[in-house]
Amino acid sequence: MTTRDPLNFREQVIRLRLSWHGPLVWVAHLDRMRAVERALRRARWPLAYSQGYNPRPQIVFALPSGVGIASDAEYIDVSLEKKISPPEAAGALQEMLPAGIELREAAEIPLTAAKKLMGSVRAADYRFEHPGIAAYFEKILACEDLSVMKFSKKKEKSVNIRPLIWGSRILSEDAVRLRTAAGSRQNLRPDLVLDALHKYGGDEAYLNSKITKEELWILPKKKAGYLTCPMEAADLQPGQAPDPSRILPWDEA
Template sequence: MKVRVKFAKEGAMKFIGHLDIMRYFQKAIKRAGIDVAYSEGFSPHMIMSFAAPLGVGVTSTAEYFDMEINTPISGKEAVKRLNEVMVEGMEVKSFRKIPDGKANAAMALVAAADYYVEFREGMEPETDWKNKIEDFVRQSEILIVKKTKKNEKEVDIRPYIYEMRLEESRIFLKLAAGSVKNTKPELIMEAFLAFLGQEFDSFCFTIHRAEVYADKGTEEYRNLISLEDLGEEIE
């Protein structure tokens, strides 16, 4: 049976890198007594894959990985067992069955993600930034210089911004994510601060990921569904 696990990574755990998170869950799954499937061969390893892992320093309540289990277990029981062995800052949110097949893998499905960006106290832009968000998004193109190991190139990131608005004191972003189209909230904020005529400093704001989506629509119309909702409850 293939299952999808949703978990939160908050507090000090935001400083733990992806590989360490993966190793942590491998140990936690063993301690929780979940009968996970292993690959065959000389070096067996747990059959699990993470969807769009976050960079260091970003909190999230919507991290996902898929894995295969040999013995069925109810979703509630699995969540309970896993949370009993979680450290502070880590919490399993759901444990759901997903269909077989590579096309249903979380890694392949990722198409968009929600983020909240909040300026640290005393580090807000000097300009009236709250009333400039609509003007920023209204632009037909938003050009940034994207640096790679070999060169630099100018990229229009406007098509990757699905939504950007003010929610109380935070900026809400719905951005393209995944292997086909992808952008990071840091790049959007860099472009926004440049639009305001402000110097970019990644320390002046915090980023929180709130959800990750698959797109079940067409080329003309997006139909975003959370990776969690693509799974079904295990009784």
């Protein structure tokens, strides 16, 4: 069986890694998409559009970020209708990005890998920063139950976020890194961690913490047995092993 690109109007897919700071941290996912789309248009990338009634450019974010989340790991797949040379095009894009947003990496990925980006995300690393925050994290991570209220559209329900936190590392007194479940199967919204700090740590000040998405982890192929970061996966040739420093062991249940 041959694998065919279902979106046969595209010639190339480029995976971007952006860092996302500054004022645009305060906009929602759709507004972030629009900002990237407009930057790509200004940089004259030959965007590929979906066919049909309402053609849209094919720009896919690996993991949408909520309002107020900064990021050093915004992975975005951009489909193009003509081939470009990533270094050159990256230079053009860099100049057109809004304040606070920077292009860190750009690499071509196989067409077949592209559509899987969103579905393959499994985990994310977030950094939480606030004076004295580490002590509070030690306190709440000792709890087995961290139930907070989650609001979605009209409903409101209580969820225990503790099982979604897979690991933690104290970076300093004022900074903590969490590795959490992320992606379409199970996902932890990092702002809920602030609610937990507030509720179980007992101090409202932590609602002021800065949250930064540091890295994303994806399952590069079915039953791979390990997770890797998206750029790493982009570079992998069939049969080639990833850089061991960028692998997270993973046993798919």
